[in-house]
Amino acid sequence: MLPLYYWCVFLVGLGAAAGSGTGSSSTERELNQTPTWAVAGVCTVIILISILLEKSLHKLGTWFTERHKRALFEALEKIKAELMVLGFISLILTFGQSYISKICIPSKVADTMLPCKADGKHDASDTSGDEHEHRRRLLWFQHRYLAAAGTSTECKKGSEPLITVEALHQLHILIFFLAVFHVLYSAITMMLGRLKIRGWKKWEEETSTHDYEFSNDPSRFRLTHETSFVRAHTSFWTRIPFFFYVGCFFRQFFRSVSRADYLTLRNGFINVHLAPGSKFNFQKYIKRSLEDDFKIVVGVSPVLWTSFVVFLLLNVNGWHALFWASLIPLIIILAIGTELQSILTKMALEISERHAVVQGIPLVQGSDQYFWFGRPQLVLHLIHFALFQNAFQITYFFWIWVMNFS
Template identity: 60%
Template sequence: MAGGGGGGNTRELDQTPTWAVASVCGVIVLISILLEKGLHHIGEFFSHRKKKAMVEALEKVKAELMVLGFISLLLVFGQNYIIKICITEEAADTMLPCKLKKGAEHLGGVLGRPQAPYYAAAAFSPHPHRLLAEANMKAKCHEGKVSLISINALHQLHIFIFFLAVFHVMYSAITMALGRAKIRGWKEWEKEAAGQDDEFSNDPTRFRFTHETSFVRQHMNVLNKTPASFYISNFFRQFFRSVRKADYCALRHSFVNVHLAPGSKFDFQKYIKRSLEDDFKVIVGISPPLWASALTFLFLNVYGWHTMLWISIMPVVIILSVGTKLQGIICRMAIDITERHAVIQGIPLVQVSDQYFWFARPTFVLFLIHFTLFQNGFQIIYFLWILYEYGLDSCFNESNQFVFARLCLGVVVQFLCSYVTLPLYALVSQMGSTMKQSIFDDQTSKALKNWRAGVKKKAPNSNSKHGGHGSPTAGSPTRAAADSGIALT
């Protein structure tokens, strides 16, 4: 690529036809505009449906794409400076992702195996020195030293970032679609549960012991057993009807009675769906700890360390542990009910508490789900990038059977996490000590904010006119919600 030479594959921009430059740029600009318009229309759809959490999640996806775009731009701008950084050949031969081949030129980077295309071409080319000079024309290192990372490796890194951006959006969309599909199936349970509330409230003679209720009977097989059998039973329960009708009705009944007025008309299924959207708004982002975990994987992906194996197993272990814990929380609630030996009317009242969760923090469970989704998605994207760059029979893949098993494991984790564990968390996390903000829709939140602002504004006048006592009803939040025509349904 010597300045403006006439070689067929060495022409620079000043020797390239203008129609070729304009055509390539036009296609890139057109695709970019179509993508931007598509995201804009998706945002308008969510806004029209009053899906505030989904709008915020979409904005977070855009922000992540912008970060990846900045990374790509920095690589383009800094590549001429990066390849001028020289290191010793001994350092370049350490911690390689693939076994070092004798005689290979050190043109690969930390992400790519040691590449030898220029070396192989030079061996059979009438101008070997010219090819090698073109490959390292800007890497002016002294004898015994090589570039920190080559132009070819930087190009491969660019492609990896593109894969990460594209599949991050697709992966997030699949996660949300599966979660919503799971919660959509609870709509019929919500209608039946609302009917049961009316049935038991209008029939005061229907009393029974707690151990006779459907919720407790379904968990009797784990009562009075060893801790090992308790966790084994809950481990397998997450694979077969992770949320049952009796579980849903019991948790719904307890939530309404603890956080709202007993007998309130409340659409719990719709609230869970909004809560899932709030959780999705969290897991769609890539936080600094997740970036650190990705960089740690790239750093430890050394030949012989089997890092690819560990990154495939880790998401499975975490998500199965989380699912077992969530199932165990439901069973623990049933055990607590039986220990009270109470006589109840209708559905038993579950005790709500953060103590059921690890470290008394329900959000820690959400972080583990977030970490699992990111790690699983990252290893799938890494596999697809390797398949594109190096093919199936590359040194990254130990065997085709192992690759197939790892890919199937990634798909299973994605389905299990999105369709089972995340909706289960959205339901069980309502049994914490505090109530989530998503219980209020946008209109209710706006009415409460207006009420608060109105009280602050009227407080000085009320104190001066009534000796420090304001009106007890004129500015109440219930009145503000009623004025806006808002109900809890």
């Protein structure tokens, strides 16, 4: 990063360059006719914001490193990479918009697959000059262009620009806020997850008490169906496939993880990965696992960018693409919630079928075969996709709202 001294030298030189230009007869002032204090002042604000952002991210990365939060540090690096991608997108749109807007296509082709009704194709009562001007004023940030916004495109009769400079500017803003909302939405989701895991701390502390050691005494035997975990997840309907999934579907709307679930999963994890009776903080392990998952979901993968482009392609007037796209994350989240509840129920059924008696807490056997296609990572990728789609729906809603009411 350049020292602040060099930025000051740059501003002084920029102000001198702005004042050395010749006059212009244009109604809109160009850079060489703009006061040097205005140019330097605007650049100062932009540069200070950039430096503040860079310093804040650096401090945050140092804080993660000092506290050995490797996963969160890698997530921060991924956010920096996304900011770099956005920078390249902004650079390409800024310097390429004048060339893209000069590409002309036939008017008949330009009138196909429009997201809204085209001007001049409404009822006769809507074709007056006042109504036409009113609709034009509803366009989002109509007079706010990028650096080359003043460039006009001349196409021959019967042809129109492939995409106008104004449309490129709106697309530019949409892409920027999509990435920002996705990072914020993922961060908020992780914070809610950490709050949920924090509630399990009291259950973890119970494992160090004498009451827990007494209830988990190997000399105490119980029938399988008498354990809290099996009793909570098994009943007559769990033997019928249809009612099995219906019950798992509705169970996700109540308390997702109970005390018996937590202690049973903890006991199974320790017996598989550690020596039985080991002192292990299972709650902190889950918290670190959440941070590892956040490192994945905070990024915008090529698949997610592809889904964004596909939505823009299918967002045709009358197809109601926004409505159908909003159902996709809802269906995914409900399906994942049902699947996770079914995994707990399958574990409980397996225990009841395998053992007649258990010692203390029942021992579950974790396996990838409980998940779809034997791939636990598929659940994480689906959550990643749902988070991105939710962020996109929020972004697109505000984008349409501003475009119609600003």
